[in-house]
Amino acid sequence: MERIEDEKPDLIVLDIKMVDYNGLDLLQDIRNKFYNMPVVLCTAYDTFKEDMKSIAADFYVIKSFDLSELKSKIAMALEANVEAE
Numbered sequence: 001m002e003r004i005e006d007e008k009p010d011l012i013v014l015d016i017k018m019v020d021y022n023g024l025d026l027l028q029d030i031r032n033k034f035y036n037m038p039v040v041l042c043t044a045y046d047t048f049k050e051d052m053k054s055i056a057a058d059f060y061v062i063k064s065f066d067l068s069e070l071k072s073k074i075a076m077a078l079e080a081n082v083e084a085e
Contacts, residue, residue, distance in 0.1 A: 001029055009037075011077055013070070014057070016043045024055065031056045036084060038077035040070070 004012065012030065016023040023041065030037060041057035044064075058080060059073040 001026070001033070004030065004034070004037075011038045011040065011074060011081070013040045013042065013074065016041060016045070027055065027057060036081065038081045040073045040077050042070075 014023050014027060014030075018026075027039060027041065030039060038058045039056075041055070041060040042063055043060060044062070046062060058077045061070050061073055
């Protein structure tokens with residue numbers, strides 16, 4: 001979180017399962033401090049689609065994704081953020 005505060009990125013690509021942190025907890029922390037920062041969430045869980053409505057990520061991709069899908073979601077998140085400003 002400290003790194004996000006220092007660097008203030010345009011977008012965050014976040015994994016749900018990380019070694020040192022739970023991605024969903026980090027997402028909640030990001031939303032609390034940086035409400036408008038776009039977040040693309042990566043997950044290996046196919047059933048995640050059903051849970052998406054309750055999670056505050058802007059977009060998500062299933063980890064078996066094609067790189068073009070990730071690029072597309074990043075572009076969509078950045079575009080939506082520009083339109084919101």
